[in-house]
Amino acid sequence: MSLLAAGIMMTGTLNVSGCGRELPGALKREETVTSTEAVEESESGELPGAAGASESGELPGVAGASESGGQSGTAGASESGELPGDAETAGSSGKAPVSSHTRWKSKEPLPERYDAREHGRTAQVQDQGDLGTCWAFASLLALESSLLPEQAYDFSEDHMSNDPNFALSQEVGGDYTMSMAYLLSWRGPVLETQDPYGDGVSPQGLLPARHVQEIQILPERDQETIKRAVLAYGGVQSSLYTNLKNATTQSEYYNSKTGAYCCPGDRIPNHDVVIVGWDDHFPKENFLTEVEGDGAFLCQNSWGPQFGEEGFFYVSYYDGNLGKTNLCYTSVEVADNYDRIYQSDLCGWIGQLGYGAETAWAANVYETGSQAEQLRAVGFYATGRDTDYEIYVVTDLSEHPAQSGSHELEAYKMAAGGHLDYSGYYTIRLPQAQALSPDSRFGIMVRLTTRDAVHPIAIEYDTGDGKCRIDLSDGEGYISPDGKNWESAENVQKCNLCLKAYTDLDETP
Numbered sequence: 281m282s283l284l285a286a287g288i289m290m291t292g293t294l295n296v297s298g299c300g301r302e303l304p305g306a307l308k309r310e311e312t313v314t315s316t317e318a319v320e321e322s323e324s325g326e327l328p329g330a331a332g333a334s335e336s337g338e339l340p341g342v343a344g345a346s347e348s349g350g351q352s353g354t355a356g357a358s359e360s361g362e363l364p365g366d367a368e369t370a371g372s373s374g375k376a377p378v379s380s381h382t383r384w385k386s387k388e389p390l391p392e393r394y395d396a397r398e399h400g401r402t403a404q405v406q407d408q409g410d411l412g413t414c415w416a417f418a419s420l421l422a423l424e425s426s427l428l429p430e431q432a433y434d435f436s437e438d439h440m441s442n443d444p445n446f447a448l449s450q451e452v453g454g455d456y457t458m459s460m461a462y463l464l465s466w467r468g469p470v471l472e473t474q475d476p477y478g479d480g481v482s483p484q485g486l487l488p489a490r491h492v493q494e495i496q497i498l499p500e501r502d503q504e505t506i507k508r509a510v511l512a513y514g515g516v517q518s519s520l521y522t523n524l525k526n527a528t529t530q531s532e533y534y535n536s537k538t539g540a541y542c543c544p545g546d547r548i549p550n551h552d553v554v555i556v557g558w559d560d561h562f563p564k565e566n567f568l569t570e571v572e573g574d575g576a577f578l579c580q581n582s583w584g585p586q587f588g589e590e591g592f593f594y595v596s597y598y599d600g601n602l603g604k605t606n607l608c609y610t611s612v613e614v615a616d617n618y619d620r621i622y623q624s625d626l627c628g629w630i631g632q633l634g635y636g637a638e639t640a641w642a643a644n645v646y647e648t649g650s651q652a653e654q655l656r657a658v659g660f661y662a663t664g665r666d667t668d669y670e671i672y673v674v675t676d677l678s679e680h681p682a683q684s685g686s687h688e689l690e691a692y693k694m695a696a697g698g699h700l701d702y703s704g705y706y707t708i709r710l711p712q713a714q715a716l717s718p719d720s721r722f723g724i725m726v727r728l729t730t731r732d733a734v735h736p737i738a739i740e741y742d743t744g745d746g747k748c749r750i751d752l753s754d755g756e757g758y759i760s761p762d763g764k765n766w767e768s769a770e771n772v773q774k775c776n777l778c779l780k781a782y783t784d785l786d787e788t789p
């Protein structure tokens with residue numbers, strides 16, 4: 281059979297957050313664009329898979345939505361009800377991953393009001409100054425919150441926003457796919473003390489203080505799930521539109537007396553904040569704009585303690601943007617959880633690829649070093665809600681499987697499988713580690729089926745928008761519509777696949 285044409289799309293509705301400033305038009309990319317002519321037929325009926333954009337219209341608080349949040353599958357972690365901070369103990373004992381899904385399962389009614397500040401679960405208020413680094417602050421404040429109250433960290437926003445893989449300057453801005461790419465590649469987070477903010481320099485060679493292994497992207501406008509995430513994991517990173525620029529500016533959308541913000545309507549978001557609580561009875565009269573009803577999320581900003589209520593403010597449930605894109609740091613492990621990470625997507629989830637169907641296969645081939653290793657886990661993005669995955673491993677590959685027309689990739693073994701409710705990045709620990717020989721080539725592959733998707737595979741590629749410095753020479757990926765017929769990701773589609781492997785080195789005899 282001949283291969284179906286594969287198509288690439290950019291992730292949907294990605295915006296560069298410039299923290300209140302007007303951005304150059306080229307950066308306000310909100311259209312889905314395609315990069316290959318082969319994509320035409322698969323584009324019809326396209327639903328942007330990223331950032332939950334296809335979920336628009338979903339009603340907030342759909343019953344049961346939060347009950348099934350998280351992941352389930354053969355590689356699921358323990359059911360013991362753990363508290364934030366268990367990553368430390370779990371990681372240092374058996375190097376087991378922290379269960380991500382059990383914390384969602386509470387059937388307890390949600391409180392009408394919650395304030396993470398009262399529980400010691402908000403990070404220290406920060407000031408981004410004149411730079412367009414709100415995206416880095418929101419990411420790291422949410423990450424820090426997820427580790428509190430047991431573990432208090434101040435991570436370095438400078439290190440994230442100065443990362444050499446990103447081509448945007450600190451003045452311009454960034455977005456959450458960049459912070460995901462940075463954290464999930466283990467380039468960070470590093471400590472603030474190692475790379476203090478705002479001095480224009482970031483030392484090289486710093487090592488991450490923690491390893492982020494899972495970031496879930498919560499469904500758009502699902503207030504109940506956002507609230508349950510705040511209770512279970514801490515701060516949830518989200519975006520809004522604002523014409524405020526710092527603590528001293530004013531806006532028709534912001535009541536500085538009550539710390540209440542609401543910009544109804546369909547503006548492009550340009551500022552990132554962290555949701556750290558809510559109040560269902562926050563009076564609608566507190567807003568300058570007319571809102572439909574009471575209720576607001578409590579948010580942490582990065583404009584210093586002079587802004588709002590010592591750095592925090594309330595954003596109406598009826599704001600046009602807050603709650604559309606929601607990142608939750610659901611698994612943050614110790615930095616020695618695995619000895620090695622294999623990856624080719626240092627710039628992360630930039631686009632998506634598929635064959636016009638919900639299912640596609642992706643494989644990355646990596647080469648071990650001079651020591652035997654154990655393959656412990658595989659990591660990938662679910663690009664939409666309701667993703668079924670199957671993970672396969674093939675070891676001791678001899679040649680470039682697709683380029684040579686060989687069938688080596690077909691000799692795979694299934695290693696894990698399961699279901700993911702939300703989009704995001706997931707690390708799936710294999711129930712049984714797979715032995716890898718020294719100086720050998722091994723392939724990890726996933727069969728992904730994402731509801732309503734036509735491009736289920738996350739890829740790194742050069743969109744030409746000047747946001748990231750893409751290196752395609754660091755990967756050997758293959759894609760397939762059926763797990764039998766493979767084509768080169770790099771040679772045919774000019775992309776790397778977002779598909780990482782985590783290994784431990786065998787003890788030296």
Ligand SMILES: [Ca+2]
Pocket residue numbers: 406420434435436437472
């Ligand atoms: Ca910091």
Ligand SMILES: [Ca+2]
Pocket residue numbers: 438439475476477478479480481482483
């Ligand atoms: Ca610095």
Ligand SMILES: [Ca+2]
Pocket residue numbers: 624625626627740750751752753754755776
């Ligand atoms: Ca690459």
